[in-house]
Amino acid sequence: MNPLVTSTSTSHSGIVVASIRRMISDGELHPGDRLPIEPKLAEQLGVSRGSLREGVRALSSMGVLETRQGSGTFVTDLDAELLLAPVELLVDLQRSSGAQQVHSVRRVLETDAAGRAAVLIDEEQLEEAARILDRSEVAIEADIIDHEVVMEHDIAFHAVIGRASGNDILAALISALSSRTVRGRLWRAISDEAADANTLREHREILDAIRAGDPDAARIRMAAHLLAVESFLDSTPPPRSEN
Structure with missing residues (x-):
């Protein structure tokens, strides 16, 4: 040719x-x-x-x-989530060094979303988030914890906050990054027996701040929650086969 x-x-x-x-x-x-x-x-x-x-x-x-x-x-x-699909590919192709950067970007986005949600969230979304956390608690208190089920609730909770931010692009980016950082978060849950319970407590604190309409508290709670995940993965990275 x-x-x-x-x-x-x-x-x-x-x-x-x-x-x-x-x-x-x-x-x-x-x-x-x-x-x-x-x-x-x-x-x-x-x-x-x-x-x-x-x-x-x-x-x-x-x-x-x-x-x-x-x-x-x-x-x-022109659905934002569909148009941002290439972001998911970018995240999927990251090796361990890039994964830490992905978690950092996620923290920045979700911290802003939590602050926005504290101002814009409606009662239906508040109830949905509360139901998700209740289901997560049931899963965590089971005799044998299914960490993947707990992670599904985790993703769903963060997705509600993303949607409640009132910004479709922000919500789509959060969805893409949240679902693509599951491996590291599952590794934390499996490696640290207190991780699931701590995550649930932090989620409830985030929701309480959002329900109170306090954007500053919501941002602080969300940032602290996601920074804890980053810190663990930085000090205890998943095995190479998990990346």
Whole structure:
């Protein structure tokens, strides 16, 4: 294959990606809108139909577009969690040295989310968070603790706070990072028999601060909680096979 042709095709597909993204950001295209038919859009963007298809495929892999058989290509609902999926890949590819940085970023984001939640959380979300912690307590008090079940409750609790922050992007980032730091947190729970109980206590303190509408206390509680996880993993890293 001629490398010049390949390079030109790639360059033109990049034009497609940039142009459609601009059309969305400028309000020319909205979530749910159908793109113009292929010949018309290719002419509009000044690219070949092959380059247009490559660009559409790229945007589809990013969660920006979706092609429906027999109907055409549409702008997705631009769900933040879907668009931030590449962040999960980035986290997955981190080795042990990068994992510590991921935990630090998570702490920064969730500390801010806790403060926002203290101001914005509604009664339904408060009740949901409380129910999650009650289920977590039952799991922790079982004769044999299923640490994975406890971790599911942990993730769910943090997700509620993320959503209660009132910022969809922040909530999506928290979801991506929280679910991708499970291995290290499970290692802590398995290695330290008091970890699950301490985590539950810290979660209840966070929720109490949020329920009281105290953003400063909520931030402090959340930061201390996540810093404890970081400190443990820094001093007692998981085995290499766990990273």
